[in-house]
Amino acid sequence: MATDAMAPVATANVPKAKSELMQQRVRAARLFLIPMLVALAIVAGWPLLRSIYFSFTDATLNNLYGAEWIGFGNYLRWTVLESGTVRYRGVLADPDWWNAVWNTVRFAFWSVLWETVLGMIVALVLNAEFKGRGIVRAAILIPWAIPTIVSARMWSWMLNDQFGIINDLGMKLGLLAAPVAWTASADTAMTAVLIVDIWKTTPFMALLILAGLQMIPRDIYEAAAIDGVHPIKQFFRITLPLVRPALMVAIIFRVLDALRIFDLIYVLTPNSSATKTMSVLAQENLFQFNNFAEGSTQSTLLFLMIAIFTVLYIWLGRVNFDGGDR
Amino acid sequence: MGATFDLWKLTKTVLFYALVVFIVVVSVFPFYYAILTSLKSGTDLFRVTYWPTSFSLDNFRQVFTQGEFPRNLLNSVFVASVTVILALFLAITASFALSRVRFRGRSLLLMTILAVSMFPQIAVLAGLFEVIRFLGIYNTPWALIFAYTIFTLPFTVWVLTTFMRDLPVEIEEAAIVDGATPWVIITQVFMPLMWPALVTTGLLAFIAAWNEFLFALTFTVSNQTRTVPVAIALLSGGSQYEIPWGIIMAASVIVTVPLVALVLIFQRKIVSGLTAGGVKG
Numbered sequence: 001m002a003t004d005a006m007a008p009v010a011t012a013n014v015p016k017a018k019s020e021l022m023q024q025r026v027r028a029a030r031l032f033l034i035p036m037l038v039a040l041a042i043v044a045g046w047p048l049l050r051s052i053y054f055s056f057t058d059a060t061l062n063n064l065y066g067a068e069w070i071g072f073g074n075y076l077r078w079t080v081l082e083s084g085t086v087r088y089r090g091v092l093a094d095p096d097w098w099n100a101v102w103n104t105v106r107f108a109f110w111s112v113l114w115e116t117v118l119g120m121i122v123a124l125v126l127n128a129e130f131k132g133r134g135i136v137r138a139a140i141l142i143p144w145a146i147p148t149i150v151s152a153r154m155w156s157w158m159l160n161d162q163f164g165i166i167n168d169l170g171m172k173l174g175l176l177a178a179p180v181a182w183t184a185s186a187d188t189a190m191t192a193v194l195i196v197d198i199w200k201t202t203p204f205m206a207l208l209i210l211a212g213l214q215m216i217p218r219d220i221y222e223a224a225a226i227d228g229v230h231p232i233k234q235f236f237r238i239t240l241p242l243v244r245p246a247l248m249v250a251i252i253f254r255v256l257d258a259l260r261i262f263d264l265i266y267v268l269t270p271n272s273s274a275t276k277t278m279s280v281l282a283q284e285n286l287f288q289f290n291n292f293a294e295g296s297t298q299s300t301l302l303f304l305m306i307a308i309f310t311v312l313y314i315w316l317g318r319v320n321f322d323g324g325d326r
Numbered sequence: 327m328g329a330t331f332d333l334w335k336l337t338k339t340v341l342f343y344a345l346v347v348f349i350v351v352v353s354v355f356p357f358y359y360a361i362l363t364s365l366k367s368g369t370d371l372f373r374v375t376y377w378p379t380s381f382s383l384d385n386f387r388q389v390f391t392q393g394e395f396p397r398n399l400l401n402s403v404f405v406a407s408v409t410v411i412l413a414l415f416l417a418i419t420a421s422f423a424l425s426r427v428r429f430r431g432r433s434l435l436l437m438t439i440l441a442v443s444m445f446p447q448i449a450v451l452a453g454l455f456e457v458i459r460f461l462g463i464y465n466t467p468w469a470l471i472f473a474y475t476i477f478t479l480p481f482t483v484w485v486l487t488t489f490m491r492d493l494p495v496e497i498e499e500a501a502i503v504d505g506a507t508p509w510v511i512i513t514q515v516f517m518p519l520m521w522p523a524l525v526t527t528g529l530l531a532f533i534a535a536w537n538e539f540l541f542a543l544t545f546t547v548s549n550q551t552r553t554v555p556v557a558i559a560l561l562s563g564g565s566q567y568e569i570p571w572g573i574i575m576a577a578s579v580i581v582t583v584p585l586v587a588l589v590l591i592f593q594r595k596i597v598s599g600l601t602a603g604g605v606k607g
Contacts, residue, residue: 047453
């Protein structure tokens, strides 16, 4: 309900004083918001508009201001050859782009799926009462605390084809017949990226789910136990429905994060077309291959995708924007 | 009957603890292995071992004497600290307005802030590059401080807003009756209550800025101005087969140990701060 945190203050005063007080507060609020809004406009709003603008021009890295408007040419343009065949060009007709889109979507889907399942298991373990729970909670925070770049390099050493401990372990346990070039070979590069990402972000997922689990009153389970409901049934009938809101928010958070992945892939599997995502492709085009306009187009398309997901998040998550109702 | 029941119960306990041990080992092992590797030298490095076999600080010595790593470390500390101070300073007044005052467009504003925090950084990269060159701060730490505001500011505003919303009304009422202006309420009444939240938010923002890679890679180009993540990512030898793994692991350990220590010390606060952004929001 919109009964604001401030409402009691307001009603406690006489009407005239109230409106004066309210006006003073609103004036102060505006003043307080201006610095933040200006900062956000300069670092987010304006750059975003300019990036979108560049995607409609022929800008290059060294010629940002002399760029000319070319409409949707960077997105899609076509020429009709003399033979009558039509040749399409632009990002939307570029197989590299669609490969990156496919990689990104594939990565987002599998990483979030595994993180949700494993995060749920870890959260259920942490929600149980047992000796050493504090140690587990501390331990799972370690992957989260390690910088992505560091974990990428740590794992690329562990996944090294000749001297890596993963191959050694896999062969000792009889899981691998021969050493695998995890990050270098196109077949396993995505698996390698997924392993590292899942290792790194499952803790975050687990903590978010755990917060949801802890809000479920214990007596529901006691009642179910008295009624003789099997624990597995309890999970699907009680836990899952009640933790769903928290779970949904966590999943969409992670999807948004996975869709923009850059650093892990850039460091773990450099120049591998099997893992190159939209962000990596756009960054390379912008600043390394001198295809500034094309890179802007790709980043704009990625922004559109994420914008759609954000709207979905706000809609599905039913986020509470009404500051004062608690 | 009783005996079989106990056996089943025992099996369950054993399986549960096996799972617990598995979770702990998987979480900790890569970091443990990085430490192990960083303490090896020479050919030892290329022998896979699961337990410490040698102890040599050679790699650490090299990290600090070769190249610009100490400088990169200082850059990271400077960039992350200034970014956090700036974000907290801007966020504290803004979140007072967003959590304590009712005005038209507040929901829309909060929604915009949340949307900005979910921005893909790549979407602003081209435009940000232009602004940074225009301001003449390209390839300086200021470029990063400027760019990092895009994710630290919305995040701090969001978390501080959820926190301030929960502060009791009575405290503010008393202050208003005493004739306190909003500015006085923030600085004299709320600030002392907000320390735990400020520390948590600041810490999370610090970690985010410390770890950031995309902007750092794009907006700094020389060894002297880079931050630690880029330095570690670009540490390499002459060819693929000469990657100096020992040195990389030593640098990684140096960068990660303070973070892990901070996170373990502030465990509870960090968990509550993380979830405030997600579930409570």
